Amino acid sequence: MPLSTTGELVARAAAGRRAVAAFNIVTLEHIEAVVAGAENAGAPVVLQVSENAVKFRYGNLLPLARAAVAAAERAAVPVALHLDHVQSDALLRQAADAGFSSVMYDASRLPYAENLAATRSAADRAHARGLWIEAELGEVGGKAGRPALDAHAPGARTDPGEARSFVADSGVDALAVAIGSVHAMTTRTAALDHDLLKRLSCALDVPLVLHGSSGLPDGELTAAVTGGITKVNIGTALSIAMTGAIREFLAADPRAVDSRAYLGVGREAMAEAVTAIVRTLTPGAPA
Template sequence: MPLAATGELIGAAAGTRGAVAAFNIITLEHVEAVIAGAESVDAPVVLQISENAVRFRYGRLLPLARAAAAAAERATVPVALHLDHVQSDDLLRQAPGAGFSSVMYDAARLPYEENLAATRAAADWAHGQGLWIEAELGQIGGKDGAPPLDAHAPGARTDPAQARAFVADAGVDGLAVAIGSAHAMTTRTATLDHGLLKRLAAALDVPLVLHGSSGVPDPQLRAAVAGGISKVNIGTALNIAMTGAVREFLASRPEAVDSRTYLGVGREAMARTVARLIRVLRGD
């Protein structure tokens, strides 16, 4: 089917107090696994390509983006493309021509006023191109010369009043909030601040996004969706599944040299992880 629009998928999920799963992809195996997993549970899904993934692919966006779009168009469930954690304005401007319907513009590393100005400019441009835009806001440092605190640093939290002002002034369509998760966690030990999430949901009239969801236990993921999260970003969990499966395969078959054998095992492991996590988010 044709590429879906991220904003429409998120809006539909938010309307039913649900959440769309958004998986970060690095290889074609990731693409195929995410789509296969989503198809197996009959759920829409978002494929995300981060600026870091583009850097890994020699700085070229189109090869992976076009492969993802081609696979998405042959899927039996709605699939959207999202450009994730974009800091480069040059990369941002490649999004419309590469099949993306949404971007996450990441200026959260900057002091508040600079973050706001950069995000507002990105939002104005994105909306002119028909893109849905997400931003991120955590606990902002910068006082007394201290650097801003990354939204996923230990202890970082998004202030509801500040978030409300930021969304209104920046004009973004969705906001990633810092409520206790962290990027690249390999253990599922994060503890979310569900009281803060409730206050954020009450203060904001745009969909809320949870980053770093691989480190969040299943019960807390379900509670986050029930509490107002409408988009759940997942990346590391796929890499854990793929690497573990490939490592086990090669350890038991040291003579193996055909990359299709172990990449196939890794792809299957990722697809199972995708299906399982979508079921968790749906409350199955």
């Protein structure tokens, strides 16, 4: 089917009091697994390419982006493309022409005033190219190996009043909020601040996004959606599924050398993980 836009998928999810799952992709196997898993669940999905993934691909956005577009256009469910955690202005400029309908511009590492100024400029440029733009206020720790912030550290949580002003002054279309999740968690033991999420949901009239969601158990994910989250980012969960399946395969057959064999089991494991997560975020999806 035609390529969908992130904005329309998020709006549709919000109207149904659901969340759309957004999975970070690194390889063609990731792309195929996310699409297959979403098709099995019968629900839409967002394919995300992070700036770090572009760096891994020798700094080239187009090869992975074109593969994602081709897979999305052949999918049996709506699929959109999102450029994630962008700090490079040069990369931001490539987004629209590469098939992306949205971008997350990440200046959250900066003090508030600098974050706002950089995000306002990015939002103006994104909107001029027809891109839906997400930003982050507060800091979801764990990105690029950085430790999670202490819950009481300045900037570790998104302040509702500050968030209201930030959204109004920056012009962004969605806001990623820091409410207790952490990037790159390999155990599902994180707990969210649901009272803070409730206050943020009441304070803001743009969609709320949850980063670092791989570390959350199903109950926390469900509660996050009930509390107002409408886009949920997942990356590490796919890495865990793929790596675990490949490790098991190679341990059982140490002489195996055909990459299709072990990449195939890794792809299948990721697809199963995608289906499970999508069903958690989309009540009523086919069992």
